[in-house]
Amino acid sequence: MLREITIGQYYPSASLIHRLDPRVKLVGTMVYLVSLFLFDTFYGFIAAIAFIGGIVFLSKVPVRYILRGLKPILFLLCFTVLFNFFLTPGDILVKFWIFKITKEGLYRGAFVGLRLILLIFGSSILTFTTTPMQLTDGLESLMKPLKWVKVPVHDIAMMMSIALRFIPILLEETDKIMKAQQARGADFESGGIFTRAKAMIPIFVPLLISAFRRAFDLAMAMEARCYNGGAGRTKLHPLQFHMRDYLAFAYLFVYLALIIVLRRWI
Numbered sequence: 001m002l003r004e005i006t007i008g009q010y011y012p013s014a015s016l017i018h019r020l021d022p023r024v025k026l027v028g029t030m031v032y033l034v035s036l037f038l039f040d041t042f043y044g045f046i047a048a049i050a051f052i053g054g055i056v057f058l059s060k061v062p063v064r065y066i067l068r069g070l071k072p073i074l075f076l077l078c079f080t081v082l083f084n085f086f087l088t089p090g091d092i093l094v095k096f097w098i099f100k101i102t103k104e105g106l107y108r109g110a111f112v113g114l115r116l117i118l119l120i121f122g123s124s125i126l127t128f129t130t131t132p133m134q135l136t137d138g139l140e141s142l143m144k145p146l147k148w149v150k151v152p153v154h155d156i157a158m159m160m161s162i163a164l165r166f167i168p169i170l171l172e173e174t175d176k177i178m179k180a181q182q183a184r185g186a187d188f189e190s191g192g193i194f195t196r197a198k199a200m201i202p203i204f205v206p207l208l209i210s211a212f213r214r215a216f217d218l219a220m221a222m223e224a225r226c227y228n229g230g231a232g233r234t235k236l237h238p239l240q241f242h243m244r245d246y247l248a249f250a251y252l253f254v255y256l257a258l259i260i261v262l263r264r265w266i
Contacts, residue, residue, distance in 0.1 A: 022138030
């Protein structure tokens with residue numbers, strides 16, 4: 001299960017999306033995620049699917065690799081959809097005992113489920129096509145105006161980047177600890193929910209110790225290299241917009257204009 005979690009992982013490729021400026025991808029991701037809540041019609045979802053489908057095609061990231069990210073939240077996805085099926089009032093289609101499925105519930109459940117899937121796709125493409133260092137530079141550049149109100153922009157961007165980078169590392173560490181415990185006879189799958197929760201304690205303790213050790217090693221490495229924040233630092237690869245970035249903004253603008261039209265007149 002842990003190996004199915006793809007959040008925070010980078011998929012190396014030489015695609016057009018990988019070569020885009022990280023600021024373009026950050027702005028595009030935020031606009032896309034917000035746009036998913038601006039419509040409640042199938043036409044809007046068709047436009048959103050077409051948009052993200054084009055991005056996935058250009059990114060050259062395998063669809064099955066992105067779908068792996070849905071497996072850890074499959075229970076939440078099913079629960080949310082069923083919750084809307086049974087608890088949305090409207091015209092009753094099926095009724096048994098205290099449960100009833102309505103026509104409005106089917107539509108709402110389908111919309112909510114599809115919206116969650118598109119949210120995962122949109123956020124996953126960002127991390128699949130952008131390295132943690134690029135994310136740091138892009139976030140710092142976008143938040144630069146906040147420096148006027150004394151916000152430590154560089155420190156915030158660095159912390160977010162490190163946290164994102166540590167997700168796959170800690171997942172891999174957890175997987176190793178679980179296999180080591182299972183080799184010693186530990187059982188994490190049998191018993192009730194409380195028994196399973198109790199069996200996870202031998203995993204959390206060494207994982208917590210490992211996380212603190214990695215954080216200490218990282219802090220020592222940064223201090224040994226005289227890291228003192230973003231003041232006076234230059235960048236090896238300064239961010240610069242190219243023609244492909246302007247074309248990406250145009251693609252985003254067309255999508256946003258289409259969503260507004262669909263929301264207003266359809």
